[in-house]
Amino acid sequence: MEAANSRVLHFFDKDFPLHDTTATPATAVDEQRTQVRSTWTVGSLTMVSRVLGFLRLVLLVQLFSQVRWASDAFIFAFRIPNLFRNLLGEGALSAAFIPAFVKTERKDGKYSAGVLGSQAFTLLTLVSVAICVVGIVVCLVIDGFTASREVSLALRLTALLFPFMPLICLAALLAGMLQSLRRFALPAAMSILLNIGFLAGFAYVYWWQAGGDLTRLRAESATYAIAVFVLLAGALEVLVMLPALAGNGVLVRPIVSFNHPALREAMRAFLPVAVGLGLVQINAFIDSLIAGWLSLGSPGAVTYLEVGFRFMQLPLGVFGVAIATVSFPSFAAAGAEGDNDLLCQRLIRALRMSMFFILPCAAVLIAMADPIIRLTCQRPDLDFTHAAVYRSALVLILYSCGLAFYSARQILVRAFYARGEYIYPVKVAAAMVGLNLVLNLTLIHLPDLYRLNSYAYYHAWNLADASFPGGLSLGEAGLALATCITAIVDVCILGFALRKRVTVGLSAERRSTEFAKLWHTAARMVIASVALGILTWLYRNSIPYDPGFPKLLERVVFPGILACGTFYILAIIIPLPEMGEFL
Numbered sequence: 001m002e003a004a005n006s007r008v009l010h011f012f013d014k015d016f017p018l019h020d021t022t023a024t025p026a027t028a029v030d031e032q033r034t035q036v037r038s039t040w041t042v043g044s045l046t047m048v049s050r051v052l053g054f055l056r057l058v059l060l061v062q063l064f065s066q067v068r069w070a071s072d073a074f075i076f077a078f079r080i081p082n083l084f085r086n087l088l089g090e091g092a093l094s095a096a097f098i099p100a101f102v103k104t105e106r107k108d109g110k111y112s113a114g115v116l117g118s119q120a121f122t123l124l125t126l127v128s129v130a131i132c133v134v135g136i137v138v139c140l141v142i143d144g145f146t147a148s149r150e151v152s153l154a155l156r157l158t159a160l161l162f163p164f165m166p167l168i169c170l171a172a173l174l175a176g177m178l179q180s181l182r183r184f185a186l187p188a189a190m191s192i193l194l195n196i197g198f199l200a201g202f203a204y205v206y207w208w209q210a211g212g213d214l215t216r217l218r219a220e221s222a223t224y225a226i227a228v229f230v231l232l233a234g235a236l237e238v239l240v241m242l243p244a245l246a247g248n249g250v251l252v253r254p255i256v257s258f259n260h261p262a263l264r265e266a267m268r269a270f271l272p273v274a275v276g277l278g279l280v281q282i283n284a285f286i287d288s289l290i291a292g293w294l295s296l297g298s299p300g301a302v303t304y305l306e307v308g309f310r311f312m313q314l315p316l317g318v319f320g321v322a323i324a325t326v327s328f329p330s331f332a333a334a335g336a337e338g339d340n341d342l343l344c345q346r347l348i349r350a351l352r353m354s355m356f357f358i359l360p361c362a363a364v365l366i367a368m369a370d371p372i373i374r375l376t377c378q379r380p381d382l383d384f385t386h387a388a389v390y391r392s393a394l395v396l397i398l399y400s401c402g403l404a405f406y407s408a409r410q411i412l413v414r415a416f417y418a419r420g421e422y423i424y425p426v427k428v429a430a431a432m433v434g435l436n437l438v439l440n441l442t443l444i445h446l447p448d449l450y451r452l453n454s455y456a457y458y459h460a461w462n463l464a465d466a467s468f469p470g471g472l473s474l475g476e477a478g479l480a481l482a483t484c485i486t487a488i489v490d491v492c493i494l495g496f497a498l499r500k501r502v503t504v505g506l507s508a509e510r511r512s513t514e515f516a517k518l519w520h521t522a523a524r525m526v527i528a529s530v531a532l533g534i535l536t537w538l539y540r541n542s543i544p545y546d547p548g549f550p551k552l553l554e555r556v557v558f559p560g561i562l563a564c565g566t567f568y569i570l571a572i573i574i575p576l577p578e579m580g581e582f583l
Contacts, residue, residue: 197233
């Protein structure tokens with residue numbers, strides 16, 4: 001079997017070998033296998049987490065079906081600590097801290113890295129707890145002046161859930177340390193642990209508080225109970241990762257001293273990274289505002305934009321973010337050594353693997369957007385019409401057109417961070433906010449050319465012009481198109497700038513060889529993905545539409561299975577070197 005796998009790898013690598021040319025073949029293959037396994041592990045655990053997260057949302061809605069204001073209050077309250085988690089924990093802090101931690105561990109050993117981690121852990125504890133105390137006091141003070149039961153519940157829940165913020169931020173810091181040590185499975189599983197905490201809270205409320213009868217549910221006490229389970233899950237995340245780090249030679253303990261030079265370096269990097277992430281959030285907020293404005297004249301715009309966005313996020317989280325997460329420590333190691341050649345190789349390899357996973361997913365999503373939306377959203381208990389399916393599917397298609405660029409940006413930005421460059425991505429992100437706003441306000445008014453030139457859709461689903469209150473304009477789909485175009489421009493600017501930086505000191509021949517691999521993979525993957533998309537669309541149309549759930553499921557599952565087999569065959573015919581590594 002090993003010999004057969006070696007022949008497959010040799011066959012697929014004959015034009016452009018995937019391994020680093022400066023490494024020995026055995027070391028390179030081991031590194032390839034380790035990185036692919038790590039990517040697959042993170043992606044698989046992310047998939048499980050997304051499924052549990054969807055189940056969590058469904059159960060929350062059903063549990064409070066008779067008291068919707070209670071679920072709204074809980075969702076609002078949980079968003080506040082989540083905002084700080086994205087900014088302080090999993091976002092800016094990790095991006096600023098991981099390069100400093102890797103550099104320290106490589107140069108000074110694990111003991112010094114443990115001291116750095118301990119000082120960062122102590123500092124983050126003090127800062128996050130201070131923010132937590134202020135947040136709790138503000139919520140309770142405002143609660144004293146409100147007469148609304150719903151608002152009061154939301155404020156008290158926010159106060160109760162504020163301690164989740166320091167817990168999840170500390171967990172994110174510990175996860176970053178484990179990722180720096182190439183331990184990816186446990187950090188990726190932490191979101192699963194959080195979802196299990198939610199589900200345990202739901203079970204407690206349903207069986208022990210309500211006795212299996214939702215009519216006996218006490219809404220306020222139920223939300224408090226679920227919040228307590230969430231806090232326990234957050235504490236458990238921290239308690240699980242501390243011994244895992246100790247087992248890997250990094251002991252994290254309270255140290256009330258902040259004199260480690262690498263800590264100051266990470267703190268200096270934190271602010272620009274936080275600003276960059278804030279600008280990305282501004283783009284999403286602008287989209288939401290404009291979608292809300294569109295909803296006044298074309299009801300449902302916010303919902304259709306959210307539905308398309310959530311489906312697009314699935315492959316991006318499972319593959320795009322997973323590849324960027326696994327690659328970041330290796331980028332940071334090359335950056336710490338000042339080895340542009342090694343960083344260039346690893347960057348191009350990450351981009352190639354990203355294209356290998358993301359482009360086929362994008363092609364299948366584009367081909368299967370309509371059946372996927374019908375299966376998940378068009379049910380008898382939901383008022384989701386044929387026109388609603390069309391609008392959501394169009395959003396998903398346009399988002400999917402930029403899927404490869406969203407993934408590439410995750411990788412390129414981390415390569416800048418690995419080099420210690422934090423300002424340039426922020427400047428580009430600021431320019432993209434302006435571009436995205438201009439495109440948003442322009443593209444929402446463009447005509448929907450498909451509906452304008454084709455009456456087949458109207459005839460097939462017996463639709464009238466009145467089914468589309470926004471007329472023939474793109475509406476919310478224009479926002480998705482603007483996001484796609486902005487991502488393309490963003491990646492082009494970052495890519496060309498990074499190419500100049502990572503090729504410093506490389507010969508012209510070496511530079512040409514490395515980037516030829518990237519363009520070669522891109523050309524092959526585009527050809528394979530276009531063919532895959534067309535064939536998947538034909539598979540889908542070979543099954544007639546039926547409103548029954550079994551037929552809707554068949555129209556998604558059967559073409560999906562055929563698409564997987566088709567992609568494997570295309571990878572052999574074209575061929576795709578990455579398939580050999582994946583196997």
